Amino acid sequence: MLDTITIRGARLxxxxxxxxxxxxxxxxxxxxxxxxxxxxxxFDTLYSEAMRQYFESIGLVTYxxxxxxxxxxxxxxxxxxxxxxxxxxxxxxVGTVTEVFTYLRVLFARIGRQPCPVCGKLVPPSHSVTGNxxxxxxxxxxxxxxxxxxxxxxxxxxxxxHCGAAVPELGMAHFSxxxxxGACSTCTGLGVxxxxxxxxxIDPTRSIAGGGVIxxxxxxxxxxxxxxxLAARHYGFAFDADLPVGEYTQAQRDLLLYGVQGKxxxxxxPNMEPPERVNQGRFEGVVTTLMRRYEEHAQDADYRERIExxxxxxxxxxxxxxxxxxESRRVTIDGSSIIDVSKIPFTSLQTxxxxxPAVVPDSxxxxxxxxxDDLSERMRRLVDVGxxxxxxxxxxxxxxxxxxxxxxxxxxxxxxLTGVLYILDEPTIGLHQRDTGRLIAVLRQLRDLGxxxxxxxxxxxxxxxxxxxxxxxxxxxxxxxxxxAQGTPREIAASTSSMxxxxxxxxxxxxxxxxxxxxxxxxxxxxxxxHNLKDVTVEIPLGTLTAVTGVxxxxxxSLMxxxxxxxxxxxVNGATGAHGKSEPGEHDSIDGWEHIDKIISIxxxxxxxxxxxxxxxxxxxxxxxxxxxxETPEARHRRLTPGHFSFNVPGGYCERCKGAGxxxxxxxxxxxxxxxxxxxxxxxxxxxxxxxxxxxxxxAEILGMTIEEALAVFxxxxxxxxxxxxxxxxGLGYLQLGQPANTLSGGEAQRIKLAKELARRTRTSGGTLxxxxxxxxxxxxxxxxxxxxxxxxxxxxxxxxxxxxxxxHVIRAADWIIDMGPEGGDAGGYLVAEGTPDAIAxxxxxxxxxxxxxxxxxxTT
Numbered sequence: 001m002l003d004t005i006t007i008r009g010a011r012l013x014x015x016x017x018x019x020x021x022x023x024x025x026x027x028x029x030x031x032x033x034x035x036x037x038x039x040x041x042x043f044d045t046l047y048s049e050a051m052r053q054y055f056e057s058i059g060l061v062t063y064x065x066x067x068x069x070x071x072x073x074x075x076x077x078x079x080x081x082x083x084x085x086x087x088x089x090x091x092x093x094v095g096t097v098t099e100v101f102t103y104l105r106v107l108f109a110r111i112g113r114q115p116c117p118v119c120g121k122l123v124p125p126s127h128s129v130t131g132n133x134x135x136x137x138x139x140x141x142x143x144x145x146x147x148x149x150x151x152x153x154x155x156x157x158x159x160x161x162h163c164g165a166a167v168p169e170l171g172m173a174h175f176s177x178x179x180x181x182g183a184c185s186t187c188t189g190l191g192v193x194x195x196x197x198x199x200x201x202i203d204p205t206r207s208i209a210g211g212g213v214i215x216x217x218x219x220x221x222x223x224x225x226x227x228x229x230l231a232a233r234h235y236g237f238a239f240d241a242d243l244p245v246g247e248y249t250q251a252q253r254d255l256l257l258y259g260v261q262g263k264x265x266x267x268x269x270p271n272m273e274p275p276e277r278v279n280q281g282r283f284e285g286v287v288t289t290l291m292r293r294y295e296e297h298a299q300d301a302d303y304r305e306r307i308e309x310x311x312x313x314x315x316x317x318x319x320x321x322x323x324x325x326x327e328s329r330r331v332t333i334d335g336s337s338i339i340d341v342s343k344i345p346f347t348s349l350q351t352x353x354x355x356x357p358a359v360v361p362d363s364x365x366x367x368x369x370x371x372x373d374d375l376s377e378r379m380r381r382l383v384d385v386g387x388x389x390x391x392x393x394x395x396x397x398x399x400x401x402x403x404x405x406x407x408x409x410x411x412x413x414x415x416x417l418t419g420v421l422y423i424l425d426e427p428t429i430g431l432h433q434r435d436t437g438r439l440i441a442v443l444r445q446l447r448d449l450g451x452x453x454x455x456x457x458x459x460x461x462x463x464x465x466x467x468x469x470x471x472x473x474x475x476x477x478x479x480x481x482x483x484x485a486q487g488t489p490r491e492i493a494a495s496t497s498s499m500x501x502x503x504x505x506x507x508x509x510x511x512x513x514x515x516x517x518x519x520x521x522x523x524x525x526x527x528x529x530x531h532n533l534k535d536v537t538v539e540i541p542l543g544t545l546t547a548v549t550g551v552x553x554x555x556x557x558s559l560m561x562x563x564x565x566x567x568x569x570x571x572v573n574g575a576t577g578a579h580g581k582s583e584p585g586e587h588d589s590i591d592g593w594e595h596i597d598k599i600i601s602i603x604x605x606x607x608x609x610x611x612x613x614x615x616x617x618x619x620x621x622x623x624x625x626x627x628x629x630x631e632t633p634e635a636r637h638r639r640l641t642p643g644h645f646s647f648n649v650p651g652g653y654c655e656r657c658k659g660a661g662x663x664x665x666x667x668x669x670x671x672x673x674x675x676x677x678x679x680x681x682x683x684x685x686x687x688x689x690x691x692x693x694x695x696x697x698x699x700a701e702i703l704g705m706t707i708e709e710a711l712a713v714f715x716x717x718x719x720x721x722x723x724x725x726x727x728x729x730x731g732l733g734y735l736q737l738g739q740p741a742n743t744l745s746g747g748e749a750q751r752i753k754l755a756k757e758l759a760r761r762t763r764t765s766g767g768t769l770x771x772x773x774x775x776x777x778x779x780x781x782x783x784x785x786x787x788x789x790x791x792x793x794x795x796x797x798x799x800x801x802x803x804x805x806x807x808x809h810v811i812r813a814a815d816w817i818i819d820m821g822p823e824g825g826d827a828g829g830y831l832v833a834e835g836t837p838d839a840i841a842x843x844x845x846x847x848x849x850x851x852x853x854x855x856x857x858x859x860t861t
Contacts, residue, residue, distance in 0.1 A: 006022075007072050009070030011068045014478060020041070020483060023468055025451065026467035027468075028452065029462060030042055031471050036481070039456055045072075076419055094396065098392075100375065103371055103378070105176060107368060111124075113333070117168075119162050125170070126156075168327060175338055182324050185318075191321040192316055194291075195311060202214065202286070206245065207244055208221065208245065209242055227281060234260075257285055260281065342392040343393055346392075348825065348826055353379070356372060357372065385409050385442055390825075402430035417449070420452070421451070424456070424457075425456050426457055427457070429777050432550065436459065476706075477734040485497060511792070516795065521542045525538050525590050526587065532825060532828050540802060542596065542800045548803070551824050552824050553824025554824050554829070556820050557773065567590055568599035596800065599768070602750055607741045612740075614740055615732070616738060619726075624717065625645075625720055655679075660677070663676075706735060707734070708734065723755065726758045727751070730758075731783035769799070788813050815836070817834065817840045
């Protein structure tokens with residue numbers, strides 16, 4: 001068997017016909033500037049070819065083209081753990097994806113005590129009362145989407161041992177919020193209910209004729225008004241089209257909002273049947289129509305996203321967000337319900353589980369011991385990968401890309417596979433330096449089992465821990481795609497041609513703190529108690545670069561995003577905050593609003609869920625680009641407008657694929673396959689549009705360029721050049737201008753948002769508070785240095801920049817640090833320290849300080 005993987009002649013994307021040999025059974029790090037070709041080699045070449053060969057070997061036709069590579073020798077079966085979130089279902093939680101919740105459902109079904117519905121005394125499960133003990137083994141554990149234990153009648157009961165009353169028999173399904181037996185009937189197990197945001201639907205100061213229903217377009221108004229008049233006549237009251245909506249009676253308002261069949265309106269006329277047809281007054285209602293359309297398009301993510309902008313989520317009033325039915329919530333083990341244990345972090349849950357054998361009767365220990373052994377091992381792996389602070393109740397869509405990746409990594413640790421090529425994409429994202437060492441140990445554990453672990457990474461600690469390093473460059477985009485250096489970390493550090501080596505060796509240094517005193521004014525958050533925050537009060541000095549630090553789960557995001565961001569947005573216009581909720585997290589007050597003009601929060605949420613959005617469209621650079629093409633002589637000759645140069649509207653896009661560039665082929669029993677459009681050949685536009693060129697390039701070729709390449713083409717077009725320059729300055733010069741938004745990482749999406757905001761604020765006089773969540777995600781140290789300069793310029797302009805960050809170089813460059821902790825979850829939520837980098841480095845209780853101290857050695861701040 002070959003002991004190396006050899007790639008010969010890789011030419012995909014920007015790779016320059018490279019040949020590379022990777023030693024097997026080692027920890028290998030691929031590094032280099034963002035866009036230098038690392039991911040292209042790791043995922044688009046190695047992993048793609050491994051999967052293609054695997055499917056061919058088992059006789060499956062995949063229609064997948066071979067990557068642009070001559071050959072790969074010694075390729076192993078591969079498992080990819082990338083950054084993209086694959087589970088966006090609101091029904092998925094950390095507990096379900098890790099299967100920890102499934103194990104707990106077994107425990108609560110087998111040994112949980114429920115109160116008798118008659119006498120109220122605690123009743124053991126049916127097998128303890130009837131003596132019918134069921135053998136439990138790991139084979140019985142099925143996933144949330146599988147069936148549970150068979151044979152249990154839906155309404156089965158057994159007698160209470162205290163009073164003889166019938167007690168419902170509860171099985172695993174009764175503890176699942178994804179099954180009818182266990183889900184709260186009001187929210188169907190979601191924990192939240194959707195409600196319309198009436199302020200976005202109705203303008204109470206206007207009449208209906210004058211636009212009182214905001215979403216109605218002009219042609220709809222007369223038609224809907226007539227139906228409303230007929231409905232009012234049916235019920236015997238008048239409907240004035242010129243009366244402001246805010247002056248309606250309750251019955252008139254309920255008719256407008258909920259229609260003739262809504263219970264809100266029918267309560268006014270309980271004995272009258274509603275009209276049967278529209279021409280008799282069967283009006284559906286503004287709110288009812290919105291909710292119907294939302295349900296009808298539940299599978300259309302793009303449509304659902306647009307509708308959700310008109311709605312607000314509210315905690316379910318019946319289950320209070322806990323998802324389960326009342327009878328399931330009342331079952332306890334050692335005084336704790338399944339809801340209680342869902343709210344504690346894995347580090348604490350592990351302790352709770354491991355002490356169960358000591359608190360249950362002897363007769364039940366044999367039932368639960370196999371479950372406890374498996375469950376304890378599963379949670380130990382979660383702690384090892386740095387996810388110990390997470391709770392089971394956490395919704396999967398709220399996980400960061402790094403958190404989701406580490407959960408998948410923890411699952412892989414449970415296998416004993418050998419001879420596998422594991423490919424990971426920046427697993428240190430979102431990890432404090434304190435936890436990076438533990439993650440490195442996990443990857444070495446995978447290696448020591450006889451596997452090859454290939455990591456795409458920028459973190460210097462991870463690079464130093466590698467057995468073998470491959471450095472890509474020398475630049476990004478067309479300037480990358482070559483191997484600059486390879487070897488041990490020591491050999492990379494000695495290479496003067498390697499930019500990564502410059503930072504490993506200390507030849508290149510990051511910017512340091514400028515220690516600005518700020519404006520002398522502060523924004524003060526008082527009594528913060530959201531999630532795990534322990535009545536914290538912090539001061540943010542205005543006119544500075546402030547870093548909010550601490551281990552994962554220490555309370556940074558709760559403080560800055562759930563409280564400060566939401567409070568700011570709510571104060572301005574009641575809008576939703578960074579996490580999609582409108583109400584600020586629990587706190588006493590925030591002082592100092594009068595000192596800032598505006599707050600801009602830039603998180604890592606996607607800029608679009610469909611391939612029709614990209615960096616060019618999101619930043620409005622594409623608007624000016626289309627205008628440039630429309631002003632060319634050829635476009636004028638063909639009478640083409642800017643609209644023709646959009647792949648999103650008729651007239652310009654290819655009629656066959658409607659501007660998608662691909663066609664979806666239904667494969668029946670296999671997943672659908674996308675094939676290149678045979679008419680436009682994947683270029684999205686009509687031929688007459690593609691015939692128009694600007695400086696020798698058509699519109700499709702422009703979208704295929706990197707931002708850096710496009711900047712050279714449009715250097716003399718100020719509206720375009722300004723936006724492209726900003727994206728290049730925040731480390732996105734390598735990004736393809738037309739790369740679909742749904743393929744961008746969270747860090748890339750965040751930096752695109754930052755560039756868009758910077759374009760809007762270039763002429764402001766300061767006074768803005770910028771709030772960023774880990775803006776260095778996915779950046780090489782050299783790119784971090786460029787981003788830092790952008791942030792510093794914002795501060796020099798009189799603004800305040802607050803970054804939630806783990807990157808020690810950014811923390812070192814801050815003027816002020818707010819360090820949360822000391823741990824994550826229940827053991828976090830305290831203000832450990834605040835002050836300058838030098839001051840934090842001297843605080844013994846601060847994990848951040850321990851890593852900041854060596855970073856400051858030899859540096860004059």
